Amino acid sequence: MKNDKTCGEVREWLANSREDSSLRPPERLAEHLSACDNCHAYRDALDALPQLFGALRRNQPPADLFNRLQAKANEPFQEEPRPFKNLEPAKPAAGPRVPLFLRAAAGLLGFFVVTASLPERTGKQQEQGVSSGTAELFTQLDRDLLHSPRLDSTPERELLAHLNRLNEKK
């Protein structure tokens, strides 16, 4: 007996009902199953699967695998950091522990000392803002570079002189 559509139905039913041995196929499928050699062979193949899978359960890792794993876990950093350089519990850093609030206070004190030591800008400079800072820079450049003999007749020197003149006019 061969009917592709019914064979398909029977196979699907067989595959879906493997987990529950109490299930019985509908009468129509049961009749087909008893008469179709292909479906019968298919059911035999499905019945053989648990035993075949059971054989895979006997696979065991090699005896030395754990030693190799342990050696790898202790390896120093290579391509990527290993979880533990040394399989020992982490030790606290040496030296006295400073409470968090003292560390925060020290940070604030440092900040005030640094800001207080910075040169104060004049009111005019503050008004001029960015352009004042630029003028200072050009003056500095002029002093350092414009009189350098290495810059004679270079376009850079001409540009600096021009910028300086513009700045003086302001």
Place this chain on the structure above:
Amino acid sequence: MTSNETLTLDANALASLRSGQARGLEQCYRVYGARVYRICRNLLPQNTDAEDATQEVFLKVMERIGQFEGRASFSTWLHRIAVNHCLNRIEKERRRQTSALDDSLPDSRPSPSEASALAEGNERFESFLRRLPPMQRAVLVLREVEQMSYTEISEALEIPEGTVMSRLARGRERLASMLIHRKGESDSRCAS
């Protein structure tokens, strides 16, 4: 997985693992080593890859133990790492082969080396199993070899239980077809 294998990691062992002690790794390996090895062996295309993969899985467990929040069981969490690690390896290998052999199409027939391995019953079945899509294979291995429940598989693979059941059924169908096909081939060889 034999039924007498203990599948729990006690709180002390988990704490040791968290604090990076060698004892924690040893206890974790003692409980789950064989199971992780079998998963790797049955999911990866080459048996020889399983040893490296097993080590990599345990190293990942150590790296990520801080992320384990205990919402799922440790066992589920570890299985997820093991299966994902294998699936990633398979995908990487597939990409490498695709870029190396752009002009050759994948061949579902057994390779010559595979064909010689088919002489052995178990290896023959393993080669059939390896021809299934990786996720179908993962579901089958967790259910049939590791005897995990639908719920455990669903949590480990992060897929709905319905998907677990349908993948199991499709996987079994395909394996049964391969077994029949193989039997037909050997019968015809005997007759000739």
